[in-house]
Amino acid sequence: MVVMRSVARGVARFALLMLAVSFLTFLLVGSSPIDPVQANVGQAAYASMSPDRREQLAERWDADTPVVERYLSWLGDAVQGDLGESLRFNEPVVEVVGERFASSALLLAASWVIAGAVGLVLGVASGALRDSWLDRLVRGYCYVLSATPTFWLALIALMVFAVYLGWFPLGFSVPIGSTGAVPLTTRLYHMVLPALVLSLTGIANVALHTREKTIDVLGSDYVRFARSRGEGLRSIVFRHGLRNLVFPALTLQFSQVSEIVGGSILVEQVFSYPGLGQAAVTAGLGGDAPLLVGIALATAALVFLGNALANLLYGAVDPRLGSRVREEVR
Amino acid sequence: MHTDAEFHHHHRHASGSRHPQGRHLLSVEHLSVGFKMYDPAAPYFQAQKVDAPVIKDLTLSVHEGEMLALVGASGSGKTLLADAIMGLFEPNARVTGAMWFEGQRCDAADLARLRGHGISLVPQSVNNLDPLMRVGEQVVGACGRGRAGRERRRQRVERMRELFRAYGLAAEVERMYPHELSGGMARRVLLICAIMDDPRLIVADEPTPGLDMDLAIHALDDLRSFADGGGGVLLITHDLELALSVADRVAVFRDGTVVEETACSSFAAPELLAHPFSRALWHAMPEHGFSAVDEEGRE
Numbered sequence: 291m292v293v294m295r296s297v298a299r300g301v302a303r304f305a306l307l308m309l310a311v312s313f314l315t316f317l318l319v320g321s322s323p324i325d326p327v328q329a330n331v332g333q334a335a336y337a338s339m340s341p342d343r344r345e346q347l348a349e350r351w352d353a354d355t356p357v358v359e360r361y362l363s364w365l366g367d368a369v370q371g372d373l374g375e376s377l378r379f380n381e382p383v384v385e386v387v388g389e390r391f392a393s394s395a396l397l398l399a400a401s402w403v404i405a406g407a408v409g410l411v412l413g414v415a416s417g418a419l420r421d422s423w424l425d426r427l428v429r430g431y432c433y434v435l436s437a438t439p440t441f442w443l444a445l446i447a448l449m450v451f452a453v454y455l456g457w458f459p460l461g462f463s464v465p466i467g468s469t470g471a472v473p474l475t476t477r478l479y480h481m482v483l484p485a486l487v488l489s490l491t492g493i494a495n496v497a498l499h500t501r502e503k504t505i506d507v508l509g510s511d512y513v514r515f516a517r518s519r520g521e522g523l524r525s526i527v528f529r530h531g532l533r534n535l536v537f538p539a540l541t542l543q544f545s546q547v548s549e550i551v552g553g554s555i556l557v558e559q560v561f562s563y564p565g566l567g568q569a570a571v572t573a574g575l576g577g578d579a580p581l582l583v584g585i586a587l588a589t590a591a592l593v594f595l596g597n598a599l600a601n602l603l604y605g606a607v608d609p610r611l612g613s614r615v616r617e618e619v620r
Numbered sequence: 621m622h623t624d625a626e627f628h629h630h631h632r633h634a635s636g637s638r639h640p641q642g643r644h645l646l647s648v649e650h651l652s653v654g655f656k657m658y659d660p661a662a663p664y665f666q667a668q669k670v671d672a673p674v675i676k677d678l679t680l681s682v683h684e685g686e687m688l689a690l691v692g693a694s695g696s697g698k699t700l701l702a703d704a705i706m707g708l709f710e711p712n713a714r715v716t717g718a719m720w721f722e723g724q725r726c727d728a729a730d731l732a733r734l735r736g737h738g739i740s741l742v743p744q745s746v747n748n749l750d751p752l753m754r755v756g757e758q759v760v761g762a763c764g765r766g767r768a769g770r771e772r773r774r775q776r777v778e779r780m781r782e783l784f785r786a787y788g789l790a791a792e793v794e795r796m797y798p799h800e801l802s803g804g805m806a807r808r809v810l811l812i813c814a815i816m817d818d819p820r821l822i823v824a825d826e827p828t829p830g831l832d833m834d835l836a837i838h839a840l841d842d843l844r845s846f847a848d849g850g851g852g853v854l855l856i857t858h859d860l861e862l863a864l865s866v867a868d869r870v871a872v873f874r875d876g877t878v879v880e881e882t883a884c885s886s887f888a889a890p891e892l893l894a895h896p897f898s899r900a901l902w903h904a905m906p907e908h909g910f911s912a913v914d915e916e917g918r919e
Contacts (some may be wrong), residue, residue, distance in 0.1 A: 511754070518735055518743075519704075520736025533753060534750065534752055610799050
């Protein structure tokens with residue numbers, strides 16, 4: 291019963307979220323000053339175009355229909371599973387998003403894992419050794435990186451590692467001009483720099499939060515009692531610290547999904563990495579409402595999934611929540 | 621040797637107070653604990669760092685085989701004394717004075733070594749247990765790694781099971797999490813944590829919160845029998861009545877210091893008490909009419 295109810299609640303929330311995200315995206319595209327016809331055809335071609343032709347294109351791009359009307363007709367198709375055609379790519383939105391997501395997935399996942407793992411280790415270490423030189427170093431790094439725009443960091447990384455040092459390729463997910471299958475190692479090689487840049491700011495975020503939590507845990511009554519029983523710092527961090535950091539760390543790690551997805555838009559743009567983020571920029575600048583909505587829905591679903599997963603994990607791992615649920619079931 | 625009610629080392633003995641090998645089990649001399657902090661009274665941006673003393677020139681002694689009750693109002697810094705004896709200081713704490721354990725003068729490092737190896741703490745509530753660790757694992761505690769660690773763990777698990785039986789805790793308690801414990805079970809678990817390490821001194825910090833008098837005395841029976849077995853107990857409490865019913869001696873704590881350290885029998889009549897504040901406490905007890913008497917003895 292309880293499980294059924296919480297599943298139903300989750301589904302309802304998800305539907306509402308999708309509705310809100312799609313509507314807001316349409317509204318934003320509709321009020322954007324960009325003329326989709328001009329933006330997509332190009333200045334020169336537009337200027338030399340006959341008025342009839344312009345008319346025709348405007349109709350194809352739905353430029354003159356009011357936003358709400360466009361949204362309602364899109365919604366009617368969407369509930370039947372048809373998210374429309376991307377005007378920019380001349381392909382169904384679902385296909386474009388799927389293709390781009392597949393290309394971004396590895397980059398997103400790698401940055402997400404690196405940010406979580408490195409951030410956790412740095413945060414725990416600097417929290418446990420509070421005010422030591424290590425703590426100062428980590429904190430300094432975190433403050434500087436938190437205050438640094440991701441795209442700027444990406445530009446610096448490109449200049450240093452791709453241009454001056456030549457260690458990594460300048461961009462793209464595969465070598466320029468290559469067709470057909472590309473070995474995985476080559477793809478990974480192209481991914482290293484964007485993944486690192488994308489995870490860097492995530493690390494700062496995770497480390498600072500974990501550090502605060504570590505300090506909280508180490509100041510708790512149960513740690514004081516453990517110390518009074520003769521346990522040393524090392525033992526306390528491994529026996530009590532990590533155990534009690536699991537839940538805040540999980541929350542943080544899953545909330546980090548949205549940060550990474552958001553950051554990927556800028557990083558992919560700078561590295562010309564043909565992923566979801568770059569497609570979002572293309573769609574936004576080109577007034578391609580169906581594609582932009584498709585991308586917004588996909589990323590919102592991803593973030594929703596992350597949070598739902600975190601909640602599920604809580605129930606499974608936390609003994610306190612587990613027994614409360616069991617009692618409710620009884 | 622001293623006679624029973626003789627005054628020495630700032631305190632008066634109870635009938636059972638003895639000094640084997642001519643020493644106290646624990647003696648704290650002229651202990652002061654203060655914190656370096658921004659003056660809370662000054663305007664925010666002009667606040668200078670000041671020393672805020674919490675414990676001032678405190679002296680007390682615990683003999684072997686006795687229970688000394690430190691009695692003082694809640695929130696008056698008693699727990700800080702427990703921390704000081706365990707060598708658990710905040711980084712901004714300033715500590716002066718001397719501490720002697722079994723005739724050895726102890727510095728901070730010695731006190732840290734004695735934690736769980738001679739001096740054990742019995743804390744106040746179940747909050748002192750890790751909420752995410754099973755009770756058995758916590759009672760056994762850290763054992764170290766490798767072959768020696770496994771052997772030590774085996775011994776301690778055995779010892780824990782013995783103690784669980786001795787204190788009437790079911791074997792299932794081992795597998796429980798702290799939030800599943802009743803108040804009484806939690807209290808016994810915390811005590812067993814201390815007894816596990818075979819301490820010579822137990823510092824019990826308000827071990828009976830929220831219990832009524834009968835239950836509280838019953839709860840302290842275990843500490844009493846630890847003292848009767850030759851160990852020392854420093855019971856920190858706000859409850860004078862409770863202290864008088866189980867302890868051998870009472871140290872009256874006020875404004876960060878011990879104003880009088882005397883046998884429980886001195887509380888039979890106000891004339892036996894040396895300090896005006898102790899006498900005021902005596903008058904405030906229920907059986908003496910709850911009267912609020914100021915320190916000069918005027919009603």
